[in-house]
Amino acid sequence: MLLYMDRQTLPNVATRVTTEFKLKQEQYGDVEMYFGYAFAVGAFLWGCVADRWSVRWLYPALVLGWSAMGFFTGLVKDYEGLLICRTLLGFFEAGHWPCALKTTQRLLAREERTMGNSVLQSGASIGAIITPLVMSLMLAGRTEPGVWRQPFLVIGAIGLLWVVGWFALLKERDFTGTSPESEKSSSQPTPSEAPFVSVFADRRFWALVVVVAAINVCWQIVRAWLPKFLIEGKGYPEADALRFNSLYYIATDIGCLAAGAAALWLVKRGWDVHRSRATVFGVCALMTSLTALAAVLPRGWALLGVLLVVAAASLGLFPCYYSFSQELSTKHQGKVTGILGTVAWATSSPCQKFFGRLADQTGSFNEGIALAGLTPLIGYVALMLLWQEPKPAHGAAGVSESVK
Numbered sequence: 001m002l003l004y005m006d007r008q009t010l011p012n013v014a015t016r017v018t019t020e021f022k023l024k025q026e027q028y029g030d031v032e033m034y035f036g037y038a039f040a041v042g043a044f045l046w047g048c049v050a051d052r053w054s055v056r057w058l059y060p061a062l063v064l065g066w067s068a069m070g071f072f073t074g075l076v077k078d079y080e081g082l083l084i085c086r087t088l089l090g091f092f093e094a095g096h097w098p099c100a101l102k103t104t105q106r107l108l109a110r111e112e113r114t115m116g117n118s119v120l121q122s123g124a125s126i127g128a129i130i131t132p133l134v135m136s137l138m139l140a141g142r143t144e145p146g147v148w149r150q151p152f153l154v155i156g157a158i159g160l161l162w163v164v165g166w167f168a169l170l171k172e173r174d175f176t177g178t179s180p181e182s183e184k185s186s187s188q189p190t191p192s193e194a195p196f197v198s199v200f201a202d203r204r205f206w207a208l209v210v211v212v213a214a215i216n217v218c219w220q221i222v223r224a225w226l227p228k229f230l231i232e233g234k235g236y237p238e239a240d241a242l243r244f245n246s247l248y249y250i251a252t253d254i255g256c257l258a259a260g261a262a263a264l265w266l267v268k269r270g271w272d273v274h275r276s277r278a279t280v281f282g283v284c285a286l287m288t289s290l291t292a293l294a295a296v297l298p299r300g301w302a303l304l305g306v307l308l309v310v311a312a313a314s315l316g317l318f319p320c321y322y323s324f325s326q327e328l329s330t331k332h333q334g335k336v337t338g339i340l341g342t343v344a345w346a347t348s349s350p351c352q353k354f355f356g357r358l359a360d361q362t363g364s365f366n367e368g369i370a371l372a373g374l375t376p377l378i379g380y381v382a383l384m385l386l387w388q389e390p391k392p393a394h395g396a397a398g399v400s401e402s403v404k
Helices: 002-012 014-020 025-052 055-073 079-093 096-107 110-139 149-157 159-169 180-186 196-201 203-233 238-268 273-288 291-296 301-325 333-362 366-386 397-403
Strands: none
Touching: 002 014, 002 055, 002 079, 002 110, 002 149, 002 159, 002 203, 014 025, 014 203, 025 055, 025 079, 025 096, 025 203, 025 333, 055 079, 055 096, 055 149, 055 159, 096 110, 096 301, 096 333, 110 149, 110 238, 110 273, 110 301, 149 159, 196 333, 203 238, 203 301, 203 333, 203 366, 238 273, 238 301, 273 301, 273 366, 291 301, 291 366, 301 333, 301 366, 333 366
16 A cells, blocks of 8 residues: 555656656656666565565565655655656565565465455555545645645655554564464475576466566556546546546456455366466456557546446456466565566566657557557466466375365
């Protein structure tokens, strides 16, 4: 939740900021691009650190780091300051996923993880729902220069509360395999003792390279540009766009939880764990392609309805992906998550600049939005072509069948 509150504060006031700083669309795209590049670097770095250091201490340190950068964004005086703060925000936020996925991997059994990851990912929606509502209250009827700074200061300061809760709820033993949940998870037949380089020989890893790039291009483009698409592209007033932005992320939350519930339901109906996840992923990928329809629809209820469907599907992809990635390794989960995170941001970040340049050249956001929603289908094709379930190790067949 905090991750997305700090991240989404800027997109919700992007029109005000670009107007005050006299920025082109491409320059705003640069801000998002450098955020993403820093995220790409941080994902690999923090993934390696998460496999070596205690997540119980690393995670809160990172939360404090990105909260501080969110706070300082509200104090910047020019474009250069904005660029620096958003770049460092991305660097610290990159540590979230290695820490979070190590936590759910250790605490949850294999068949429970898609649903568990849905609950985890739903926090992003909650943050994105709350942020425009908070900002609407703070900015309603106010047009004076600099008023957009206040939400950054308020939202950036609340990270301290999470740190207190984290230390109160989780102890070191929860990450060392001594808890009942950890023992339940560690009994699964995963290649936890294999050397890290063996991950690169696994076809499933390369399937996930394509998957993570594809789903992040879709998600990050829409996340960063939706308010501008509605306000500047479709002519909605800022207040209406902010209210719809909250509704959009309510839909993402519903879609995220529904994807996890659907995968779990299919498993309980006798489906193989992987088949259930892949089916849910494929349905979501088809639904995100409706951005092509949203691009040509005029302002109205049909447009908003299509965007809500896209919202639900675009976040529903992620718990499936996280569960796929947790299949590769237990011992090296941090590094696997970090490398895939680096791929995700290294590929999606240049698309932000391309999107802004395309909008400057065409005077429209439609073409970029349409293209973004088609990319998850590429990920689904890669999953179908490259993913191959490993055969159970000798002596582990009974465990494998019980997990199925």
